[in-house]
Amino acid sequence: MPKYMLILRGEESPEPTEFSPEEMQAILRQYEAWAGGLAQQGRLLDGQKLTDGDGRVMVPGAGDAVSVKDGPFQETKEVIGGFYLIRADSYDHAVKLCQGHPNFRFGSIEVREIDLMGQPDDA
Amino acid sequence: MSEPGARIDALVEPLFRRQYGRLVAGLTRIFGPARLDLVEDVVQESLLRAMRTWPFEGVPDRPERWLATVARNLATDALRHDATAAQKQRELATWATAAAAEAPPDRLPDEVADDTLRLIFTTCHPSLTPETRVALTLKTLCGFGVSEVAAALLAREATVAQRLSRAKAQLQRSEIDFVVPPPAELELRLASVLEVLYLLFNEGYRVHRGQGLVRRDLVAEAVRLAELLCRMPETDQPQVHALLALMRFLGARLPARTDAFGELLTLSHQDRERWDRDWLQRGFAHFARSIAGDRRTAFHVEAAIASVHAAAPTYADTDWVAVLRHYDDLVAEQDSPVVRLNRAVALAKVHGLDAGLAELERLDDDPKLRHYGLLPATRAQLLWSRGDPDAAAAAYRAALALECSEPEQQFLQARLRRCEAGDGAPAW
Numbered sequence: 001m002p003k004y005m006l007i008l009r010g011e012e013s014p015e016p017t018e019f020s021p022e023e024m025q026a027i028l029r030q031y032e033a034w035a036g037g038l039a040q041q042g043r044l045l046d047g048q049k050l051t052d053g054d055g056r057v058m059v060p061g062a063g064d065a066v067s068v069k070d071g072p073f074q075e076t077k078e079v080i081g082g083f084y085l086i087r088a089d090s091y092d093h094a095v096k097l098c099q100g101h102p103n104f105r106f107g108s109i110e111v112r113e114i115d116l117m118g119q120p121d122d123a
Numbered sequence: 124m125s126e127p128g129a130r131i132d133a134l135v136e137p138l139f140r141r142q143y144g145r146l147v148a149g150l151t152r153i154f155g156p157a158r159l160d161l162v163e164d165v166v167q168e169s170l171l172r173a174m175r176t177w178p179f180e181g182v183p184d185r186p187e188r189w190l191a192t193v194a195r196n197l198a199t200d201a202l203r204h205d206a207t208a209a210q211k212q213r214e215l216a217t218w219a220t221a222a223a224a225e226a227p228p229d230r231l232p233d234e235v236a237d238d239t240l241r242l243i244f245t246t247c248h249p250s251l252t253p254e255t256r257v258a259l260t261l262k263t264l265c266g267f268g269v270s271e272v273a274a275a276l277l278a279r280e281a282t283v284a285q286r287l288s289r290a291k292a293q294l295q296r297s298e299i300d301f302v303v304p305p306p307a308e309l310e311l312r313l314a315s316v317l318e319v320l321y322l323l324f325n326e327g328y329r330v331h332r333g334q335g336l337v338r339r340d341l342v343a344e345a346v347r348l349a350e351l352l353c354r355m356p357e358t359d360q361p362q363v364h365a366l367l368a369l370m371r372f373l374g375a376r377l378p379a380r381t382d383a384f385g386e387l388l389t390l391s392h393q394d395r396e397r398w399d400r401d402w403l404q405r406g407f408a409h410f411a412r413s414i415a416g417d418r419r420t421a422f423h424v425e426a427a428i429a430s431v432h433a434a435a436p437t438y439a440d441t442d443w444v445a446v447l448r449h450y451d452d453l454v455a456e457q458d459s460p461v462v463r464l465n466r467a468v469a470l471a472k473v474h475g476l477d478a479g480l481a482e483l484e485r486l487d488d489d490p491k492l493r494h495y496g497l498l499p500a501t502r503a504q505l506l507w508s509r510g511d512p513d514a515a516a517a518a519y520r521a522a523l524a525l526e527c528s529e530p531e532q533q534f535l536q537a538r539l540r541r542c543e544a545g546d547g548a549p550a551w
Contacts, residue, residue: 020268021139024174028139031178047179065432085162102178 001087002096003045003114009078010107012052030102038086038097049082078107085114135181142187145231146194148238149222152213155196155297158243163263169194174504188223193280195219223402231351235330240355241301247316250297251290255320257326258283265344265358275341303357313358317366320345320352321524328377339377339535346370353409361416364409365423366413371406372429375399389534391550392437404432421457424449438550443472458488464498470550476509487495500535507548516542 038044059066088094090114098109143166150162155419169190183189195215221234231239244257261267261275264393269287273280300438304312327341349367352358379397403533428449435441463486470477483502492498503518519539523532
């Protein structure tokens with residue numbers, strides 16, 4: 001079954017006072033409900049949060065040199081907050097699985113298929 | 124870390140609210156009440172980090188430890204310019220370990236319980252007005268957001284925010300020690316705490332304005348904090364048990380309550396099968412312990428009144444003579460027009476409708492009851508029962524003309540319609 005990477009983007013970081021403890025827990029519960037559903041179906045392979053900030057990217061410099069470029073890399077103020085690796089039947093199915101995801105409250109989700117280059121899936 | 128999404132049910136309890144209060148209590152011991160702002164920022168940021176990390180990595184097996192560690196690190200960062208940084212860092216390390224200690228569910232680790240007790244005495248300090256104490260307690264101890272405090276107290280958000288910031292400034296100015304008061308002060312300080320818990324409970328239990336019958340969160344928080352006081356040796360005192368007994372007796376009725384308007388008038392309609400037995404039992408247990416002292420407080424008397432109702436298997440079995448006697452005690456203890464209004468109902472039960480109506484007449488001119496819908500509503504009930512539906516209808520209309528909550532309005536309107544239709548008076 002094909003694998004997909006869900007790249008979660010959102011505002012850089014919310015104001016600390018934006019949410020009450022109860023609201024934070026409610027938001028967390030929504031994420032958990034979404035991830036829990038996928039985990040039960042065996043579709044959730046991994047999920048990681050990335051550190052805040054723009055990070056840096058290495059770009060080819062002159063000759064063999066590599067130069068490091070500081071972010072931000074895009075016009076948008078959104079940053080990648082984290083990612084999930086999931087299994088889905090098809091790209092459309094992966095998109096469908098993202099529907100109702102709580103991250104849409106904060107930003108977008110990019111769905112990318114892991115390119116197996118014709119190799120058999122290891123699972 | 125557990126599997127992502129593996130612990131969906133782990134957060135059903137109000138974990139974040141509870142942790143908020145616990146973390147604030149611990150950090151306030153280290154930083155002092157004067158720096159409550161800093162403490163709250165640290166705790167808020169810790170919870171925010173959990174909200175942003177746990178969706179990906181799953182809820183940790185020991186969320187309280189995760190949060191205490193993050194809070195400790197953030198607090199350490201905040202110490203950079205502090206002259207006592209080294210000392211405080213050691214305290215932070217000790218605290219973070221203690222705060223993450225395993226405790227049976229429903230019980231706080233000892234150190235957290237100690238800090239929470241100190242925080243109760245801080246947020247309920249008598250130098251703050253009762254309203255401010257209630258707001259500050261909800262915000263810091265109970266982990267309510269400003270908008271939630273406002274909703275709970277039916278106040279405007281800006282008003283609450285202002286009240287909270289003034290409270291913090293006051294704490295800063297008065298340099299209040301973060302301690303359980305010494306024996307010489309304990310009595311007075313404890314009274315100030317109990318007043319807050321009583322307000323908190325009543326705010327949740329009674330309906331004054333607006334929508335929603337019961338704000339159960341407030342009832343639950345008041346009971347939770349009162350239980351902590353009963354468990355701690357310094358505050359395990361008869362009047363605390365009396366207050367907790369009262370809360371348990373009244374709270375037991377919540378599942379059966381269909382309206383909150385003038386409970387003495389509507390107790391007759393409650394299905395007592397739906398009263399919470401567990402709450403009643405706990406109520407009687409605390410009531411028994413409240414009699415230990417030689418002093419009688421208003422809480423004792425109110426609990427005694429509630430206990431008479433709790434002990435009656437049916438409404439018809441109510442010992443109204445005992446209720447009236449306790450109301451006489453309450454008038455002696457804490458005379459107020461509202462107490463006298465309630466007493467009038469018991470009076471009517473024991474000595475007849477005319478005696479009750481005569482007592483209501485005496486209350487007519489009291490300015491405190493001028494906008495109190497329960498006065499005309501009670502009169503309506505008594506008049507109707509005496510066989511005067513026209514006068515009763517007029518009294519219901521008078522009640523409806525006053526400010527009241529939506530459930531109250533519905534109750535009164537339904538009564539008025541039945542009254543106008545010439546139905547017999549409902550039981551009361």
